[in-house]
Amino acid sequence: xxxxxxxxxxxxxxxxxxxxxxxxxxxxxxxxxxxxxxxxxxxxxxxxxxxxxxxxxxxxxxxxxxxxxxxxxxxxxxxxxxxxxxxxxxxxxxxxxxxxxxxxxxxxxxxxxxxxxxxxxxxxxxxxxxxxxxxxxxxxxxxxxxxxxxxxxxxxxxxxxxxxxxxxxxxxxxxxxxxxxxxxxxxxxxxxxxxxxxxxxxxxxxxxxxxxxxxxxxxxxxxxxxxxxxxxxxxxxxxxxxxxxxxxxxxxxxxxxxxxxxxx
Amino acid sequence: xxxxxxxxxxxxxxxxxxxxxxxxxxxxxxxxxxxxxxxxxxxxxxxxxxxxxxxxxxxxxxxxxxxxxxxxxxxxxxxxxxxxxxxxxxxxxxxxxxxxxxxxxxxxxxxxxxxxxxxxxxxxxxxxxxxxxxxxxxxxxxxxxxxxxxxxxxxxxxxxxxxxxxxxxxxxxxxxxxxxxxxxxxxxxxxxxxxxxxxxxxxxxxxxxxxxxxxxxxxxxxxxxxxxxxxxxxxxxxxxxxxxxxxxxxxxxxxxxxxxxxxxxxxxxxxxxxxxxxxxxxxxxxxxxxxxxxxxxxxxxxxxxxxxxx
Amino acid sequence: xxxxxxxxxxxxxxxxxxxxxxxxxxxxxxxxxxxxxxxxxxxxxxxxxxxxxxxxxxxxxxxxxxxxxxxxxxxxxxxxxxxxxxxxxxxxxxxxxxxxxxxxxxxxxxxxxxxxxxxxxxxxxxxxxxxxxxxxxxxxxxxxxxxxxxxxxxxxxxxxxxxxxxxxxxxxxxxxxxxxxxxxxxxxxxxxxxxxxxxxxxxxxxxxxxxxxxxxxxxxxxxxxxxxxxxxxxxxxxxxxxxxxxxxxxxxxxxxxxxxxxxxxxxxxxxxxxxxxxxxxxxxxxxxxxxxxxx
Numbered sequence: 087x088x089x090x091x092x093x094x095x096x097x098x099x100x101x102x103x104x105x106x107x108x109x110x111x112x113x114x115x116x117x118x119x120x121x122x123x124x125x126x127x128x129x130x131x132x133x134x135x136x137x138x139x140x141x142x143x144x145x146x147x148x149x150x151x152x153x154x155x156x157x158x159x160x161x162x163x164x165x166x167x168x169x170x171x172x173x174x175x176x177x178x179x180x181x182x183x184x185x186x187x188x189x190x191x192x193x194x195x196x197x198x199x200x201x202x203x204x205x206x207x208x209x210x211x212x213x214x215x216x217x218x219x220x221x222x223x224x225x226x227x228x229x230x231x232x233x234x235x236x237x238x239x240x241x242x243x244x245x246x247x248x249x250x251x252x253x254x255x256x257x258x259x260x261x262x263x264x265x266x267x268x269x270x271x272x273x274x275x276x277x278x279x280x281x282x283x284x285x286x287x288x289x290x291x292x293x294x295x296x297x298x299x300x301x302x303x304x305x306x307x308x309x310x311x312x313x314x315x316x317x318x319x320x321x322x323x324x325x326x327x328x329x330x331x332x333x334x335x336x337x338x339x340x341x342x343x344x345x346x347x348x349x350x
Numbered sequence: 351x352x353x354x355x356x357x358x359x360x361x362x363x364x365x366x367x368x369x370x371x372x373x374x375x376x377x378x379x380x381x382x383x384x385x386x387x388x389x390x391x392x393x394x395x396x397x398x399x400x401x402x403x404x405x406x407x408x409x410x411x412x413x414x415x416x417x418x419x420x421x422x423x424x425x426x427x428x429x430x431x432x433x434x435x436x437x438x439x440x441x442x443x444x445x446x447x448x449x450x451x452x453x454x455x456x457x458x459x460x461x462x463x464x465x466x467x468x469x470x471x472x473x474x475x476x477x478x479x480x481x482x483x484x485x486x487x488x489x490x491x492x493x494x495x496x497x498x499x500x501x502x503x504x505x506x507x508x509x510x511x512x513x514x515x516x517x518x519x520x521x522x523x524x525x526x527x528x529x530x531x532x533x534x535x536x537x538x539x540x541x542x543x544x545x546x547x548x549x550x551x552x553x554x555x556x557x558x559x560x561x562x563x564x565x566x567x568x569x570x571x572x573x574x575x576x577x578x579x580x581x582x583x584x585x586x587x588x589x590x591x592x593x594x595x596x597x598x599x600x601x602x603x604x605x606x607x608x609x610x611x612x613x614x615x616x617x618x619x620x621x622x623x624x625x626x627x628x629x630x631x632x633x634x635x636x637x638x639x640x641x642x643x644x645x646x647x648x649x650x651x652x653x654x655x656x657x658x659x660x
Numbered sequence: 661x662x663x664x665x666x667x668x669x670x671x672x673x674x675x676x677x678x679x680x681x682x683x684x685x686x687x688x689x690x691x692x693x694x695x696x697x698x699x700x701x702x703x704x705x706x707x708x709x710x711x712x713x714x715x716x717x718x719x720x721x722x723x724x725x726x727x728x729x730x731x732x733x734x735x736x737x738x739x740x741x742x743x744x745x746x747x748x749x750x751x752x753x754x755x756x757x758x759x760x761x762x763x764x765x766x767x768x769x770x771x772x773x774x775x776x777x778x779x780x781x782x783x784x785x786x787x788x789x790x791x792x793x794x795x796x797x798x799x800x801x802x803x804x805x806x807x808x809x810x811x812x813x814x815x816x817x818x819x820x821x822x823x824x825x826x827x828x829x830x831x832x833x834x835x836x837x838x839x840x841x842x843x844x845x846x847x848x849x850x851x852x853x854x855x856x857x858x859x860x861x862x863x864x865x866x867x868x869x870x871x872x873x874x875x876x877x878x879x880x881x882x883x884x885x886x887x888x889x890x891x892x893x894x895x896x897x898x899x900x901x902x903x904x905x906x907x908x909x910x911x912x913x914x915x916x917x918x919x920x921x922x923x924x925x926x927x928x929x930x931x932x933x934x935x936x937x938x939x940x941x942x943x944x945x946x947x948x949x950x951x952x953x954x955x
Binding site for chain 2: 701702805806807832833834835836837838862863865902903904906907908910911914915918919920921929930932933936937939940941
């Protein structure tokens, strides 16, 4: 399950989207998400579909790879679709007990599902084409203004970047700990909820201890390499807008206007 | 005056209970005085808990002395105003390769140090290029650190330190978590940096094979400096090393055992070649018709004491 | 009693373009009471192999028979297998979790569903077998030294009373003395309790000294299998796959290349010393003195 999440997984090919400034991509994703909530007609969704397909094609990431990100939200998708389908008031098609399937429900559920799917696909394109470091860099720069109101933007983005680096390591470690405990007869699968929760203790304790150890080690290593917060820091890869970014912003505006105009 | 100097250095780990009362004092370094010459490759040996790692952390100011003084390039580590200069001069590589790589891409990690130092962007790229080349990791610059072997990760960590342009690199058991190939890889890289870039190396380890090519070996036990000399001098004292819970390479041990039994061999044989050069003439004497001395090179460590302490 | 492995294959990404053999057609049989050294560089498949032996990983094809029973047979009790084939992983940090050493060692037998007395009895036995002083039993396992943690981890598996004990690099990161202590304790278990031991290691020197059989893995295949002396004859091939024979092997072979009539099968320092002394007739002029010291 954890392995299915494509969010935060970089797909290394060379494309215009890969080379774009992370801020452009962040902004683009935001525009796309907003457009999904604005769109309420089939035509508007068609425009969004075209926009999405174009983005996928230009990114050179195989469609199959992007779709994999959906696996993680299938459950959420099913719940929200069935809620919308049966609980939206309106003209019933048929009724079983208190469950009533309505045309309106079907319609909202359809849009809802599309919205959710597009949302995941859209953000997947961003994470698949942007290295985690670029992403945090982009966030740090785009949200720089929050610094003035006392939000430690640099620290937060540094933490995100470190978290991304250590997630695969900790997943692997979880697997190793599980095996070590299974070799001692631990059972993580059977039993009721309470027994299951209890059986997690031998897994979680070593995992937490290891994570804390790693954190202490890493803090020491960062200090040894003269890390002292964001102040006075330079960038190896400073963010700079290029021509392609300006074109992208133009495309966003045209797209957003189109979607708004095509609203019912 | 050496690049790293410690004078009567003391360090105590103090354990306190909840009320801040001292529960236990553990003296990890006890009156250590040492002077490391610039450009040397120095190995620090000692069993686990001998204080060698604590000493390493003293040098770049991660830990500060409880008593005595440490100078790095004439800067006192206790003087807070020099802390970044000290850390820049004496870079540090740690044991666990995973827990010291910060970047999600190799080249970005190497650039982390110079970024912190406020080095201009162009210069960062130059330093990253050079450092990666110096450790032979240029081909991996765009890879994720998670995809590298242990030895490669340590080389990235070394490159990360090199990019800060240090005069000296301190490595705290950098090979303890590596397999034999990774170990060789890292040690070879260090020797190359030492020779080509004239970087002073302070290698902390308990693998004996790694220290035979060092210029100088320091043995620590119980927080104290107990032996200090060239590898050959140190390895002549097999018995003493064993008393400090250390080992010697098999060939050294064999030579020492033979010598103990009365065979005329020089002290402190470190390599197979030296051993062959010493034993073959003896064998020739016993079996003049069978033994050939082909490829035998009498210049390297023949028996007789002068050349042995070369 | 034995472990028999037949045509064992383990394939990652089966059926895709990423198909990769972690194990390829591995066959062997380990008899009761053997001390086997398993060696290979990182990624050679040795860790994958040992995880098959206690059923943590399932083979893509092939069979494993434990005491004649196919462990992939229907209704085979995998948990029972895991207590008979004990596996100690490389890092003790991956398994220690209890508040004190003693309770941690009790974890295994507790999972076997034994009575409280039996559990405690076994934990005590196991801790004594690994030579951990009683003063540590009530301590937190996290405050111990590396060597002590490793002992607790081994005790945690021993307490399940396994018939076979597999250890994945039990000496990694230990200093020479700590390493010798652990290996000596394993030898004692082997000798006194007739336990079958499979030791995974990178160190040819250690294996040469302790194991009576060596299996060498490379790229998922078993490339050598036999007594250490016999395997080390292939020191040139070993080197080609990124491994090395013990230093002594090289010295012996180099001596032989120069015409010295020395036995090619010597692998430990002691053996080499005795053979060379014999050849030299113990250096006549110092014979007296030499004899004294040698004794």
